[in-house]
Amino acid sequence: MGADPAPVRRPRRHDPGRRDRLVDTTLDVIAARGVAAATHRAIARAADVPLGSLTYHFGSLAELLAAAFTRHVDDVAARFDARMAAAPDRTAALEALVEHLTGDLLGSQRDLVLAVELYVAAARDAELRAVTQDWMSRSRRSLERHLDPVTAREVDALVEGLVLHSALSTDPMDAAQIRAALLRFAG
Amino acid sequence: MGADPAPVRRPRRHDPGRRDRLVDTTLDVIAARGVAAATHRAIARAADVPLGSLTYHFGSLAELLAAAFTRHVDDVAARFDARMAAAPDRTAALEALVEHLTGDLLGSQRDLVLAVELYVAAARDAELRAVTQDWMSRSRRSLERHLDPVTAREVDALVEGLVLHSALSTDPMDAAQIRAALLRFAG
DNA sequence: AGCTCATAGGAACGAGCGTACACATGCGAG
DNA sequence: CTCGCATGTGTACGCTCGTTCCTATGAGCT
Numbered sequence: 001m002g003a004d005p006a007p008v009r010r011p012r013r014h015d016p017g018r019r020d021r022l023v024d025t026t027l028d029v030i031a032a033r034g035v036a037a038a039t040h041r042a043i044a045r046a047a048d049v050p051l052g053s054l055t056y057h058f059g060s061l062a063e064l065l066a067a068a069f070t071r072h073v074d075d076v077a078a079r080f081d082a083r084m085a086a087a088p089d090r091t092a093a094l095e096a097l098v099e100h101l102t103g104d105l106l107g108s109q110r111d112l113v114l115a116v117e118l119y120v121a122a123a124r125d126a127e128l129r130a131v132t133q134d135w136m137s138r139s140r141r142s143l144e145r146h147l148d149p150v151t152a153r154e155v156d157a158l159v160e161g162l163v164l165h166s167a168l169s170t171d172p173m174d175a176a177q178i179r180a181a182l183l184r185f186a187g
Numbered sequence: 188m189g190a191d192p193a194p195v196r197r198p199r200r201h202d203p204g205r206r207d208r209l210v211d212t213t214l215d216v217i218a219a220r221g222v223a224a225a226t227h228r229a230i231a232r233a234a235d236v237p238l239g240s241l242t243y244h245f246g247s248l249a250e251l252l253a254a255a256f257t258r259h260v261d262d263v264a265a266r267f268d269a270r271m272a273a274a275p276d277r278t279a280a281l282e283a284l285v286e287h288l289t290g291d292l293l294g295s296q297r298d299l300v301l302a303v304e305l306y307v308a309a310a311r312d313a314e315l316r317a318v319t320q321d322w323m324s325r326s327r328r329s330l331e332r333h334l335d336p337v338t339a340r341e342v343d344a345l346v347e348g349l350v351l352h353s354a355l356s357t358d359p360m361d362a363a364q365i366r367a368a369l370l371r372f373a374g
Numbered sequence: 375a376g377c378t379c380a381t382a383g384g385a386a387c388g389a390g391c392g393t394a395c396a397c398a399t400g401c402g403a404g
Numbered sequence: 405c406t407c408g409c410a411t412g413t414g415t416a417c418g419c420t421c422g423t424t425c426c427t428a429t430g431a432g433c434t
Contacts, residue, residue, distance in 0.1 A: 014380095014431070034307075041421075050383045051384075117310075120307035132355055133357060157368065161351070163348075168320070185345075228392095248391095378432095379432100384425105388422100394415105395417100396413105400409105403406100403407095403408090
């Protein structure tokens with residue numbers, strides 16, 4: 001056991017997948033403390049890598065943020081589309097939508113916060129706006145598997161409102177209320 | 188014309204109402220460039236006052252931002268409640284709601300952007316969250332002048348979604364679509 | 375084996391930030 | 405008129421930021 005004298009615990013040369021871990025850590029930091037707090041230094045500390053590693057893997061902070069939000073949107077959109085694709089009919093699709101909202105999204109404050117952070121960041125940044133619009137259009141296309149386009153669009157807006165409401169209200173709607181609202185609208 | 192030798196154009200001692208103007212200018216800066224860009228220096232430049240003036244009138248930047256958002260919420264909530272109070276019945280109230288959305292809010296990118304900026308700032312700041320919740324509850328109370336509480340709550344969520352949608356989409360819903368969505372829901 | 379270059383690491387720079395503070399100014403009370 | 409004090413102004417400090425840059429390392433090729 002007497003070993004390990006000089007090497008100051010640096011066993012981490014050549015770290016494959018570090019780029020991916022940086023993207024994940026970035027999402028963690030944004031979820032925990034907001035886009036404004038997602039600085040190179042904060043992310044480096046959270047990922048336990050040196051500062052220079054970030055600018056090595058990503059040309060700029062904006063590029064890293066875009067990569068992070070893109071991954072998040074891909075995750076959520078894919079999960080949602082899988083649910084819609086698995087639903088056999090319109091009724092099942094609406095139940096799956098309720099489940100997606102009350103289970104996936106509202107169940108984890110993380111996804112909720114990331115969505116709102118992305119919304120506002122997109123208002124100022126063209127690249128992020130493209131990510132948001134991709135999300136909206138994928139979401140609408142998933143809904144259109146079982147809903148007509150007009151209803152899909154309206155349901156999409158309602159869902160966004162419910163997400164925002166749940167993220168900010170001290171008195172958020174519960175699963176039953178959300179189900180009631182959606183069914184009243186499209187049921 | 189030969190006058191004005193030494194006094195380097197400083198005709199602005201004792202400026203009543205400067206505090207109010209600073210609040211207004213702060214909202215302008217937030218609307219134009221976002222909360223993150225609303226720094227003491229940016230606001231001072233926009234209002235054409237020296238930097239020290241801001242910390243003189245407001246103890247901190249957070250205090251100034253809270254004052255600005257509070258004023259904005261008061262404005263919008265009062266306008267909305269006036270519309271609802273003036274509506275004689277439920278049908279008229281829904282029409283007034285459509286008018287409020289398509290006219291007041293969606294007509295000015297400014298109000299839209301301020302709303303979204305407030306939403307996300309509130310997610311991180313307890314004081315701003317109180318402002319947002321005040322807004323939500325006043326909005327709901329205005330709706331309850333003509334709608335039952337459950338419907339009011341759901342309409343409120345839908346409205347928030349429509350606002351967000353309109354702020355971010357390249358292909359926003361037009362007035363007719365918004366009217367159709369609201370009437371389908373509560374008409 | 376020896377070389378090479380993509381990867382890793384850490385220090386440094388200049389800019390912008392919130393805030394503190396010392397000084398200037400002029401209104402209104404006496 | 406005089407003067408106290410609320411109001412207005414400008415500078416400076418200490419800090420964090422994004423980014424740059426030089427050096428070190430070691431995996432894979434020859």
